[in-house]
Amino acid sequence: MSDIEIQGYNIPKNAMIKINIYAIGRDPKCWTNPNEFIPERFSNTSINYKGQHFELLPFGAGRRSCPGMTLGMTMPELGLLHILYFFNWSLPNGMTIEDIDMEEDGSLNIAKKVPLELVPTLRSSLVNKCDRI
Numbered sequence: 001m002s003d004i005e006i007q008g009y010n011i012p013k014n015a016m017i018k019i020n021i022y023a024i025g026r027d028p029k030c031w032t033n034p035n036e037f038i039p040e041r042f043s044n045t046s047i048n049y050k051g052q053h054f055e056l057l058p059f060g061a062g063r064r065s066c067p068g069m070t071l072g073m074t075m076p077e078l079g080l081l082h083i084l085y086f087f088n089w090s091l092p093n094g095m096t097i098e099d100i101d102m103e104e105d106g107s108l109n110i111a112k113k114v115p116l117e118l119v120p121t122l123r124s125s126l127v128n129k130c131d132r133i
């Protein structure tokens, strides 16, 4: 290990470097409308989250990349699948989609600033089945 200069930046030996993968994933040089939620943007591309494509690194890359990647991808899908299968979801009385505040808050971890409020209703096709359990 020794001091190094990269693109005009002097990086001293043993410096801790933090990579802003949030900014990389939203770089307008790589992504069209980077702040828009457009899942279809991944339909016709080989770019994925596994750390081989440096414009998208949600789990990092290389030998210190996230060992929980598979669990991290599976668990939200499984949880979402269950809540969508068992319940219909609606907005609280009088609220419309336009009323949902999508502002984000945070620094290292980003979350919705205003929590999302939804009303779950057990799907009618499941009501009798659940009574019997």
Ligand code: HEM
Pocket (backbone or CB within 6 Å): 057, 058, 059, 060, 061, 062, 063, 064, 065, 066, 067, 068, 069, 071, 072, 073
């Ligand atoms: C969606 C969920 C997750 C995301 C987005 C995520 C993201 C990350 C990222 C960006 C890193 C740093 C990689 C690097 O430095 O290049 C990391 C490291 C790590 N993650 Fe995750 N992670 C997730 C879930 C999990 C889960 C479920 C586990 C364990 C069950 C886990 C365990 C770890 C560990 C132990 C490290 C440190 C690896 C090392 O330093 O060698 N992660 N994760």
